[in-house]
Amino acid sequence: MALFDVKVQNQLKDILKNMKENVKIINFTQAIECPMCKETRAFAEEIASLSEKLSVIVYDQIADSDMIKKYGVERIPAIVLLDKDGKDHGVKFYGLPGGYEINSFLSSIIEMSGMKQALPADIASRIKKIDKDVHIQVFVGLSCPHCPAAVEVAHRLAMENSNIKGDMIDSNNFVHLAQKYNVTGVPKIIINEKYELLGAHPMNTVLDVIESLK
Amino acid sequence: MDFNLSTISFAAEKNFTPVDPGKVYDVLIIGGGPAGMTAAVYCMRKGVDTAIIIKNIGGQVAETSSVENYLGYKYINGVELVDKFKEQVFQFSIGYEEGQGVTAVTDGDIKSVTLDDGRVLRSRALIIASGKSWKKLGIPGEQRLTGRGVAYCTICDAPLFAGKKVVVVGGGNSGVEAAIDLASVASEVVIVQLMEELTADKILIDKLNSFNNVSMIFSSRVTEIIGEDLVKEVTVENVDTGKSSTVVTDGIFIEIGLDPNSSFASGVVEMNSASEILVDSGCATNRDGIFAAGDVTSVPFKQIIIAGGEGAKAALSACEYILKRN
Ligand SMILES: Cc1cc2nc3c(=O)[nH]c(=O)nc-3n(C[C@H](O)[C@H](O)[C@H](O)COP(=O)(O)OP(=O)(O)OC[C@H]3O[C@@H](n4cnc5c(N)ncnc54)[C@H](O)[C@@H]3O)c2cc1C
Numbered sequence: 072m073a074l075f076d077v078k079v080q081n082q083l084k085d086i087l088k089n090m091k092e093n094v095k096i097i098n099f100t101q102a103i104e105c106p107m108c109k110e111t112r113a114f115a116e117e118i119a120s121l122s123e124k125l126s127v128i129v130y131d132q133i134a135d136s137d138m139i140k141k142y143g144v145e146r147i148p149a150i151v152l153l154d155k156d157g158k159d160h161g162v163k164f165y166g167l168p169g170g171y172e173i174n175s176f177l178s179s180i181i182e183m184s185g186m187k188q189a190l191p192a193d194i195a196s197r198i199k200k201i202d203k204d205v206h207i208q209v210f211v212g213l214s215c216p217h218c219p220a221a222v223e224v225a226h227r228l229a230m231e232n233s234n235i236k237g238d239m240i241d242s243n244n245f246v247h248l249a250q251k252y253n254v255t256g257v258p259k260i261i262i263n264e265k266y267e268l269l270g271a272h273p274m275n276t277v278l279d280v281i282e283s284l285k
Numbered sequence: 286m287d288f289n290l291s292t293i294s295f296a297a298e299k300n301f302t303p304v305d306p307g308k309v310y311d312v313l314i315i316g317g318g319p320a321g322m323t324a325a326v327y328c329m330r331k332g333v334d335t336a337i338i339i340k341n342i343g344g345q346v347a348e349t350s351s352v353e354n355y356l357g358y359k360y361i362n363g364v365e366l367v368d369k370f371k372e373q374v375f376q377f378s379i380g381y382e383e384g385q386g387v388t389a390v391t392d393g394d395i396k397s398v399t400l401d402d403g404r405v406l407r408s409r410a411l412i413i414a415s416g417k418s419w420k421k422l423g424i425p426g427e428q429r430l431t432g433r434g435v436a437y438c439t440i441c442d443a444p445l446f447a448g449k450k451v452v453v454v455g456g457g458n459s460g461v462e463a464a465i466d467l468a469s470v471a472s473e474v475v476i477v478q479l480m481e482e483l484t485a486d487k488i489l490i491d492k493l494n495s496f497n498n499v500s501m502i503f504s505s506r507v508t509e510i511i512g513e514d515l516v517k518e519v520t521v522e523n524v525d526t527g528k529s530s531t532v533v534t535d536g537i538f539i540e541i542g543l544d545p546n547s548s549f550a551s552g553v554v555e556m557n558s559a560s561e562i563l564v565d566s567g568c569a570t571n572r573d574g575i576f577a578a579g580d581v582t583s584v585p586f587k588q589i590i591i592a593g594g595e596g597a598k599a600a601l602s603a604c605e606y607i608l609k610r611n
Contacts, residue, residue, distance in 0.1 A: 074286055074288075075288065079288055079290060082290055082292050083290070085292070085295075086290075086292065086295040089295060110286060114286075167286065169286045169287065169288055170286075170287055170288065170289055171289045171291075171364070173288045173289065173290055174289070174290065174291050174294060177290075177295060178294070178295070181295070191303075212441060212442065212444050212445065213287075213444075214440055214441065214443075214444060215438075215440070215441040215442075216289075216343075216347045216348060216363070216364055216440070216441070217341065217347070217438075217441065218441075220384070242444075242445060243444050243445070243447070249445070253433050253514050253515055254432075254445065255432060255433055255434045255436065255442065255445050255446070255515065255516075255535075255536055256431070256432035256433075256435075256436050256438075256441070256442050256445070257441055257442060257445065259432060269431065269432035270432075271341075273384035273385060273401070273402075274384075275401075275402050276401075
């Protein structure tokens with residue numbers, strides 16, 4: 072059964088027309104005993120079928136453990152987006168980006184394709200200066216309207232600077248992980264395991280935290 | 286699996302331009318809820334040079350699951366309605382800033398508006414349409430445990446309490462709506478209500494009564510929220526007897542209404558005791574060239590259609606003011 076009805080398919084096709092270059096979707100999955108893995112794979116494959124600029128590769132967590140390592144995938148289901156040259160920019164989705172999160176997924180695809188709005192000069196130069204490893208985990212809920220904005224900021228930062236990695240994590244798919252970080256409100260942004268921001272914050276606030284990292 | 290696609294965010298054609306601190310706009314609009322976005326459309330159609338500053342686009346409407354009393358739509362979900370508003374605003378080359386809040390405004394022949402990141406914008410007229418946000422209880426533990434069991438936005442956070450016990454503070458419409466949303470996922474819901482009974486609309490109370498995992502504590506208020514990393518329990522005081530008791534809980538949703546977002550304008554424009562900006566029937570404040578519209582004002586009844594209408598009025602008043610000046 073198709074995840075998207077015809078109306079949504081057509082809307083998605085229209086949106087994906089904004090893509091500039093090709094983007095590769097890598098889906099990490101496992102055949103059995105993995106909640107939402109089957110659905111996430113179907114999601115990745117269906118989206119990829121809606122644009123000539125999209126392609127999809129599916130890896131199995133066990134059979135392709137080298138790929139899990141290569142892309143630093145910590146749990147499944149996962150989706151990693153690669154640019155036209157197959158380069159990994161640290162843009163990941165853990166769980167199926169459904170509900171409101173479809174918007175951050177599309178937005179990251181379009182930005183990964185090279186269709187990016189220019190950043191203000193001061194913000195761009197602040198991002199450039201970041202020289203330590205930064206891992207941004209954004210815990211979301213699929214019924215949360217403010218969450219995509221938080222994911223988009225993390226992913227854009229990851230695309231702009233190779234020291235930064237950004238993850239979307241569906242709190243309701245990865246319940247134990249969400250509990251570990253005491254997530255009871257979304258979006259919740261965890262930076263380098265230590266620092267947390269609650270709510271969607273503009274890029275400059277996230278940069279303030281990153282710049283304060285020791 | 287549902288997909289809440291916001292098609293307009295991806296429309297190739299967005300005509301708006303980044304805000305320019307170097308120029309003096311005719312009109313600056315603060316807020317992107319129904320009031321601010323309606324004002325934007327009216328100002329642009331009148332041809333005055335306008336910019337809009339929006340902290341969270343859609344305002345309260347973006348946090349509403351269903352709207353059934355905005356004419357033209359028998360039923361529409363909040364995000365879809367916001368999308369329609371955006372579509373209508375984005376067709377104009379309006380100055381546009383999203384994600385930044387206004388921290389201060391100053392009056393004068395030219396008004397100035399300071400943003401979170403320190404930039405200052407200037408204009409001849411100002412429309413304040415900054416709406417309202419969730420009211421806080423102002424009790425010990427509330428701020429420290431926000432996002433650690435203390436929550437305000439039900440549609441955002443209810444799923445995180447699946448199988449858990451939650452307290453809902455407030456027995457009016459927002460409290461009962463929250464309790465209904467929570468009752469279908471949580472194991473147990475306890476409503477703490479200050480009055481002797483629920484004050485929500487009958488249709489909501491009937492729906493609430495169809496759940497068997499909801500209980501109520503009347504004539505009571507929550508006085509403290511306790512927990513280290515996460516909410517563990519809350520203290521509930523009976524307002525008649527003064528006696529306190531403890532309710533063990535995984536979370537607490539605070540649904541006691543809303544407060545106006547007007548602090549950045551305090552000392553500049555006149556407000557009532559609830560910090561709502563006082564306006565006349567043309568949306569003018571007590572300061573020349575400063576107008577206000579929607580939930581942030583003293584106008585009675587807070588609804589989307591009312592905020593939209595007030596936004597239109599404020600825009601037309603501001604345009605008239607600009608025209609007379611020039
Ligand atoms: C859960 C819920 C359900 C509701 N259901 C309905 C319904 O079914 N029907 C109905 O008619 N009404 C409903 N309402 C009420 C309705 O949403 C409001 O009356 C309406 O949104 C008010 O519009 P507004 O533009 O005045 O303010 P808001 O919607 O509050 O918008 C304010 C805007 O200003 C921005 N802002 C705030 N502070 C600043 C700042 N410092 N700088 C810059 N921008 C700022 C905000 O981010 C937002 O964009 C509901 C409200 C809630 C909370």
